[in-house]
Amino acid sequence: MVTSKHPELSGLLVVNKPKEMTSFGVVARLRRVTGQKKIGHAGTLDPNVDGVLVVALGRATKLIDLLQTRPKTYTGTVTFGYATESQDADGEVVADQPLTEGLDQAAITAAMADLTGDVIQIPPIYSAVKVNGKRLYEYARAGETVELPERQATIYRFDQTSDLSWVEGQPYQQLDFEAQVSKGTYIRTLAYDLGQKLGLPATMTALRRTAGSGFDLAQATDLDDLLEMDFDQLCQKIMPIEAVLDWPRKDLTEEEYFAVKNGQKIPTTTWPQTEEGYYQTFYQDQLLAVYHFDADQGLWRSRYFFG
Template sequence: MEKNGSNLTGLLVVNKPKGMTSFGVVSRLRRITGQKKIGHAGTLDPNVDGVLVVALGRATKLIDLLQRRPKTYVGTVTFGFATETQDADGAVIEKQPLEKPLEDSVVQAACRQLEGDIIQVPPLYSAVKVKGKRLYEYARAGEEVSLPKRAATIYYFHLTAETAFDANKGYQTAFFEAQVSKGTYIRTLAYDLGRSLGLPATMTALRRTSGSGFDLAQATDLDELMAMSREELAAVLKPIAAVLPFERKDMNEEENFAVRNGQKVDTWPKNRDGYYQLYDKDQLVAVYQYSDEEGLWRSRYYFA
């Protein structure tokens, strides 16, 4: 694909493979597109696969909006041991084999208790920053640090199949689905599920099935994207308008002039959402947000 003159704008819904960082995905796509403005909406750990939405060009302005949308995961949590990273990649730091399996109804009830607004303590091996350093940097240096607390919302958390018990190891594995808010650590959710049952627990597999308003059915494998021509890649780009949930407003000439010059507007009635996506004919120009403090509309995103 030619890099020169790249001006692609839109969203790529990538099916990220395991074994690669989210930054690595963005770097590869930057290389083949030549697009300088590019970023992703929500990090996936290297050992997690699934939906990763990548924004190109003017669509990067929407990353904050995309990140606020719920994300859905399927995975497994295994009771009987815990690791330093709360997932299968870390060293085992605790073992407590089960003599007999928990009833599935007991596990399901514990999942339900974790739904709603909760407070999480992120794992030490995570990218959360404290005093300018990421927690995993403290861990690798052997330095002590006070772990921060973070608010999260668990919209639902439930079992998707019967649990599996390994009588030889004393481990029990539960298969789950969870929909969560921005900033939720699923491996910590798995760890906390075990703790609520009085057992060490580890997230042993995870896949993101939806995020930022897109699901796996809309995603394209990274290898497939890397093999596409520029025209083929442009064809699979999701337009900015595809992710804007706001009421559409077609502008007259005077409004179009004001919006293209970043002016505030006080002539539009306030609508239910407090947002308008503004069009000049069929071209999306901007999104305006209503300011209750000022009693008028002001530019939130500008795309033209």
């Protein structure tokens, strides 16, 4: 286990977050064992959800906004016949409609297709969405009423991955699914909305994030294993910032280095416009900054500076 103070680390740790722990709890433990002040995560996972949580350290924290925009993939289970206030298995049941016969598979397939693409979601009252500076779950705990906001999301894929089956000893049916979604999507709301399409209450009863921010479970390390590593072992798990950047590389001349180091704008007479609109800039084989093309002004601007 890392116990002593070390120089600043910069890069990304891909963590397999366990259940029964908040994303903040993961960051707090890693902050303690690495001694890093600058540390954060890209994309919160609820305590009852396990899977990929990307943690950024040092200068890599500047990329959290970029990491959060990348699609996320989940596997999970939706159960039909009852719904909860939180739309997952942790909430109190608010609707119960026992099934007397099996669901129609064709109707489910059509409903899942209808929920693919750009959708509008209304998140549950027990969620962290803010309304007037206050999180929805704070309103719920205080017994206050509030109008639930609409949120836009994109569902890139929503696929059934198992046959329908009866929940043992109960009048409910369930199926497994895989979904690839945009930032801000509530998977439990997606499960609930699937039930609504079928005229039934539904609840997300299991969930795992299998990919997010450009990384998947195969690249993730269990949190407990990370916490038991010595400093050198932990460093081997840290991916460099360049691991998440897929834009063209530009090696800087001495003159360009001075301009980029000082955040100067670069005209298209110096750097022609590219299809990607981004450059990773390197000096002496070290990543210095990312530049973005400003189409409105027709020049290049510094987007991320790593120093």
